[in-house]
Amino acid sequence: QVQLVESGGGSVQAGGSLRLSCVASGRTLSNYIMGWFRQAPGKEREFVAVVSRSSVTTSYTDSVKGRFTISRDNAKNTVYLQMNSLKPEDTGVYYCAAETNYYASRRASEYDYWGQGTQVTVSS
16 A cells, blocks of 8 residues: 655745645555646546656646646655646645556546645635
């Protein structure tokens, strides 16, 4: 079993940047496909980005393409989400998650392990 801990959230003005980190412990990160999800108040958790085990494949939800970058450093057991040109609609709790499937999924139900989340607030 893997434990995930996110950090790097905070409050920024629109147009600003944040870098989220997710550190894994208990199991080697390279065993998992890693995703980032977010949840705004009163809304369902939604997919943001995913990266394959070897970083060959990445995928993003349309609303963050060109602004967010997901990456991973398996040697450091860490996954990152670089968020640039932030918008108020990016506000929410951001979660990293790990899945053991063979394909990179956008469905939260496919993910086996979750972190506790980190708050991102973007003001206009």
